[in-house]
Amino acid sequence: MSQPRKLHIKSYGCQMNVYDAQRMVDTLAAEGFIETPAADDADLVILNTCHIREKASEKVYSELGRLRVLRDEAARGGRTMNIVVAGCVAQAEGQEIIRRAPVVDVVVGPQSYHHLPQLLAQAKSHGRALETEFPVEDKFAFLPPPSRQAIRSRGISSFVTVQEGCDKFCSFCVVPYTRGAEVSRPVAKIADDVRRLADNGVHEITLIGQNVNAYHGEGPDGRPWPLGRLLRHLARIPGIVRLRYSTSHPRDVDDSLIEAHRDLPELMPFVHVPVQSGSDRILGAMNRKHSADDYRRVIERLRKARQDIAFSSDFIVGFPGETGEDFCATLALVEQIGYAGAYSFKYSPRPGPPAAEMREMVSAEEMDERLVRLQELIDSQQSAFNRAMIGTTVDVLFERPARNPGQIVGRTAWLQPAHVFASPDIIGQVWPVTIERLERYSLLGTLAPGPVQAQPFSTTSLPTTVGA
Ligand code: SAH
Ligand code: SF4
Ligand code: F3S
Secondary structure: OOOOEEEEEEEOOOHHHHHHHHHHHHHHHOOOEEEOOOOOOOOEEEEEEOOOOHHHHHHHHHHHHHHHHHHHHHHHOOOOOEEEEEHHHHHHHOHHHHHHOOOOOEEEOHHHHHHHHHHHHHHHHHOOEEEOOOOOOOHHHOOOOOOHHHHHHOOOEEEEEOEEOOOOOOOOOOHHHHOOOOEEOOHHHHHHHHHHHHHOOOOEEEEEOOOHHHOOOEOOOOOEOOHHHHHHHHOOOOOOOEEEEEOOOHHHOOHHHHHHHHHOOOEOOEEEOOOEOOOHHHHHHOOOOOOHHHHHHHHHHHHHHOOOOEEEEEEEEOOOOOOHHHHHHHHHHHHHHOOOEEEEEEOOOOOOOHHHHOOOOOOHHHHHHHHHHHHHHHHHHHHHHHHOOOOOEEEEEEEEEOOOOOEEEEEOOOOOEEEEEOOHHHOOOEEEEEEEEEEOOEEEEEEOOOOOOOOOOOHHHOOOOOOO
16 A cells, blocks of 8 residues: 655635644545644745735745755755645735745635645646636535544644635735635535534534625525524534534624524624624725714614624724824724723725725824734623623533543533633533633633533623723
């Protein structure tokens, strides 16, 4: 039998890339590759890239510089190392990558991973291969499902892609250009994937998509189903105790989703709904097609549907033309909503989306200052949210042994890591935990004695205005 070849894959960017990386591993497993944690001894290295901000994108070229050294070393030892650039930079820059980095054998866009084996064969015979056209077929229909062994090695929580691409065209964002138009997978296919994962020990599913609540896949009745209906359907699959979804757009929070939050205990009360800015003028320039008040109303409706719901968001500071007043509107919105966490970024001009043409750039110092102020506010809210857990009893889904001997670690409904001293036998189960302490972002607690029902934690007890 021939030796298995070793594959190393490094992913940048969003959850979609993490999921895609696993599917590439599954595809190449069928070709005799096994995954290796280091690039040094790999026969094939895949960089699964992200184009969202300039920094993310430029990382690819420095990484390729390092890989060139490894590849030369391998060659001196009589070994061939192939290098693939996949993901959103591959899609956006295609030929340019081959020009700038001759070390690359294959450039493959995110919609064409099912062609990887052919592209590798083509590179072997012709020296190089490139595929960045959007194929007409859906790659998911062709990618092999993960093996039982692969699922088990990935733990009790898994992503499942339900939709890909985006039709929103926010003026700063490359995603509609790198991932293409929005496509939803049929309900039956998603349910098959989830059943397979559940049969192999997965208990938590996060449905992912660039714009996940724009989901409108074909239901068993032949009609398009909204995300809320899909969630309702999946919640019935035995073994699935927790459902999440990410990333949603405020404009696509519809009645079905609100009702799913109201009715499904499996649907976790922690939602990532990016707003980007609190200024209507900037939201307009960003082409978000909603106002700050529209967003407030969405949050209110979700809060009414489920009292323990908490939110996270993404923010961009220093969008072209953002004045001090616009930025203050963002701070005011954050203060009013009270987040359990959020990501914030400095605006980064990208080739393709129209904001790149806007000339009223905010100065680098101003951007830095705004980012610090926003992050301080968000941090203080996150700490307040975490501190409010102390003394309460909350459900924790245990995931793995912790680094500290004797401890195991799991996550609360709000994705906070929670550590307890307990037997690893309960990994994969949900147990009520009384939270005693907070160590940085981790909760420490003890298993609540007996089969107690975890008390619902109410976010309404949190201050809505937390120190600026
Ligand atoms: N689909 C999601 C987000 C996708 S990108 C949504 O609609 O919100 C993840 C985050 O990166 C965005 O929410 C935005 O905050 C940030 N981002 C996207 N393009 C950016 C840019 N050009 N500069 C800075 N941040 C950006
Ligand atoms: Fe990008 Fe906007 Fe689409 Fe999100 S909704 S992926 S920010 S274009
Ligand atoms: Fe990055 Fe592409 Fe995701 S640009 S954020 S990897 S969709």
